[in-house]
Amino acid sequence: xRELLRIVHGCLEDVGGDxxxxxxxxxxxxxxxxxxxxxxxxxxxxxxVFAGDCALKDGSLFLxxxxxxxxxxxxxxxxxxxxxxxxxxxxGSMSVAxxxxxxxxxxxxxxxxxxxKAEHRVNEYLKKEQVDIxxxxxxxxxxxxERKKLSILKANMHGARLIILDAxxxxxxxxxxxxxxxxxxxxxxxxxxxxxxxxxxxxxxxxANRIQILAGGIDLKEWGRIDxxxxxxxxxxxGGTAAADMAGRERSFLGIYDYEWEMEDGIWYYLSFMRRQNxxxxxxxxxxxxxxxxxxxxxxxxxxxxxSGENLVSNLDIADNLLLPIPLRAGRGPVRVIRxxxxxxxxxxxxRTIGIEPDKTHVSxxxxxxxxxxxxxxxxLARPGxxxxxxxxxxxxxxxxxxxxxxxxxxxxxxxxxxxxSKTPEDMREDCEKVILTQNGKNAKIATFSxxxxxxxxxxx
Numbered sequence: 001x002r003e004l005l006r007i008v009h010g011c012l013e014d015v016g017g018d019x020x021x022x023x024x025x026x027x028x029x030x031x032x033x034x035x036x037x038x039x040x041x042x043x044x045x046x047x048x049v050f051a052g053d054c055a056l057k058d059g060s061l062f063l064x065x066x067x068x069x070x071x072x073x074x075x076x077x078x079x080x081x082x083x084x085x086x087x088x089x090x091x092g093s094m095s096v097a098x099x100x101x102x103x104x105x106x107x108x109x110x111x112x113x114x115x116x117k118a119e120h121r122v123n124e125y126l127k128k129e130q131v132d133i134x135x136x137x138x139x140x141x142x143x144x145x146e147r148k149k150l151s152i153l154k155a156n157m158h159g160a161r162l163i164i165l166d167a168x169x170x171x172x173x174x175x176x177x178x179x180x181x182x183x184x185x186x187x188x189x190x191x192x193x194x195x196x197x198x199x200x201x202x203x204x205x206x207x208a209n210r211i212q213i214l215a216g217g218i219d220l221k222e223w224g225r226i227d228x229x230x231x232x233x234x235x236x237x238x239g240g241t242a243a244a245d246m247a248g249r250e251r252s253f254l255g256i257y258d259y260e261w262e263m264e265d266g267i268w269y270y271l272s273f274m275r276r277q278n279x280x281x282x283x284x285x286x287x288x289x290x291x292x293x294x295x296x297x298x299x300x301x302x303x304x305x306x307x308s309g310e311n312l313v314s315n316l317d318i319a320d321n322l323l324l325p326i327p328l329r330a331g332r333g334p335v336r337v338i339r340x341x342x343x344x345x346x347x348x349x350x351x352r353t354i355g356i357e358p359d360k361t362h363v364s365x366x367x368x369x370x371x372x373x374x375x376x377x378x379x380x381l382a383r384p385g386x387x388x389x390x391x392x393x394x395x396x397x398x399x400x401x402x403x404x405x406x407x408x409x410x411x412x413x414x415x416x417x418x419x420x421x422s423k424t425p426e427d428m429r430e431d432c433e434k435v436i437l438t439q440n441g442k443n444a445k446i447a448t449f450s451x452x453x454x455x456x457x458x459x460x461x
Contacts (some may be wrong), residue, residue: 001028001029001030002028002029002100002303003026003027003028003029003062003064003065004027004028004029004031004063004064004161004162004193004373005025005026005027005061005062005063005081005162005392006025006026006027006048006061006062006075006161007059007060007061008059008060008061008062009022009023009024009026009058009060009169010022010024010049010056010058010059010060010061010145011023011025011048011056011057011058011059011217011297012045012046012054012055012056012057012058014044014045014048018041018042018043018044018045019042019045019217019405020042020045020046020217021216021217021218022058022059022211022217022218023042023046023217023219024219025212025219025448026191027162027195028193029050029161029191029193030188030191030193031193031194031195031209031210032184032188032193032194032196032207032208032209032210033193033194033195033196033208033209033210033211033212034196034198034204034208034210034212035195035196035198035207035212035213035214036198036201036205036211036212036213036214036234037168037197037198037213037214037215038213038214038216038220038398040395041199041213041214041215041216041217042216042217042218043168043197043198043199043214044168045217046197046214047083047085047164047166047197048169049061049071050076050081050083050164050195050197051073051076051080051083051085051114051164051166052073052074052075052076052083052327053072053073055070055071055072056071056110061130063075063079064079068167069266071161071368073253078160079161079162080160080161080162081156081160081161081162081164082158082160082162082163082164083156083163083164083166083437084148084151084152084163084164084165084166085166085169088149088264089151089154090139090150090151090154091139092139092140092262093138093139093140094138094139095119095135095137095138095139096122096126096133096136096137096138096142096150097115097118097119097121097123097133097135098368099138099139099150099154099238100122100125100150100154100157101118101121101122101137101155107345109119110201110204111326118135119135119136119363120135122135123135123152123430125155125157129153129183129186130386131146131149131150131153131183132173132244133146133149133150142172143176143262144170144176145176145177145179145180145262147312147320148165148170148180148259149179149180149183150284151182152165152184152187154185154343155192156187156190157190160192161191161192161193161195162192162193162194162195163187163192163194163195164195164197165170165184165194165195165197165204166194167196167197167198167199167202167204167237168198168199170395171306171391171393171395172202172203173203173391173394173422173423173424174207174258174259174260174261174423174424175259175260175261175262175423176262177202177203177204178203180204181203181204181207184196184204184207185207187338188308191396192339196208199395199397200395200397200398200401201231201234201398202234204235205226205231206226207224208433209225210222210223210224210225211223211224211225211230211234213233213234217289218271221233233400235325236428247431249315250430251422251430251431251434252382252409252412252418252431252433253302253408253418253419253428253431253435254417254419254420254432254434254435254436255410255419255420255422255427255428255431255432255434255435256274256419256420256421256422256435256436256438257422257423257425257435257436257437257438258270258421258423258437258438258439258441259430260439260440261423261438261440261441263365266293266294266305266325267303267306267421268290268291268292268295268303269293269392270421271288271290271303271388273441273444274438274441274444275290277441277442277443277444278438278443278444281444281445282444285436285444285446286391286419286436287386288300288301288385288386288388288419289301291303295326296379297325297379297382297384300366300379300384300385300386301384301385301387301388302379302382302384302386302387302388303390304376304379304387304388304389304390304392305390306390306391306392306394308372308375308376309368309371309372309374309375310371311375312363312371312375313363313375314363314364316363317361317362317363318347318350318356318362318363318365318366318374319347319361320341320363320373320430321363321378321380322346322347322374322377322378323343323346323347323378323381324392325377325378325379325381350374350377352371353377353407353410354370354373354374354377354403354407356370367401368396368400369396369399372392372400372404372405373403373404376389376407376408376461377407380411380414380416384416384418385417386417386418387411387417387418388419388420388421389418389419389420389421390417390420390421391420391421391422391423391424391427392404392408393405393422393424393427394422394424399407405430405431408431418431433448434446434447434448436451452459454455
């Protein structure tokens, strides 16, 4: 096989401390290479190196077998290396056609842009690729899955040889993930090589022909195929087994598994739709109220959306974010101001619960999993009977999942029921003895997890 790109003994320390220390990789024509980073792995820095945003401090980078001294974005463009990120490869204020056709109309030589012809070309191309998106649609109206598809199609349309898919941000589950996987497979058969970067297990590992673990800036391990053992390593790259993780723990959560559902309308719409379609089942098995869309609390039910950690009020400190949802009963007198001693006790208990140092006072001081727990903990203070979470583990690393799972288990011990929605049944394997199965919110039924779901690796992506 022909070598496209190679890094030998690559070293680079990023500003955030995410460093490459002695990294090696070879990328060959026709590859689908999946690289998963363990905690503080260097995966974010590697993504910047591939994109040409920063150069290696030590080590060598080769393209087509030739050493390149000053690899940057222009070099990547020349060698037809296309990086797909959440931030910059598409323009939200432009239409689908404008995004896919823009590269054709550069200043030199000048070309006139015919909107109707461009939209016709793009619609024909999307139809050929079996993607149900219209060229006239505005990009900002599309889902994350649709934008990822467009990014891959745009790279293909403009002659990419190597696509770097940065999957270190975002959530990839269920039917949407399978659709992206299918698009990658088709592009790969047309001659495009893929490198997929991730910080935790995603379904993209299932279609890779090579898998690499990156830990501490070093290429720790590589496999040429995926099986149950390797899948387990990707889910638990820091070591340990499912049996060890399960030791001494009750599977006390209730899960909702719906592979078909696309969550563009949010968790509130899904819950309301499911209740309307299954009223008797809902009253018998779920027994929860549903807050108004966008609201997190109603009577005895708290609903926590997938991006709750990012929805904290950034211009308030940790204490104010924590106390914002507390009912007025915490106050005293006609003004209903929270008493200083109650405020102090609540904040100190939160700091102890998740091990935050006292000198951290602002949301920006917290890491991702601490923000996630803060976004849940503050609604626990409202004393709900049930907490409904949307895909709580999506996009988290192994250690972050363990931290969040431990916190949720402690919440159960305090008498709060945990119900969470997921399109990844493996997330539920360690938490749920029973799971609610639905198809697009319909035909709800209870299944015992071990009876319904197949072993690791034997089901759909």
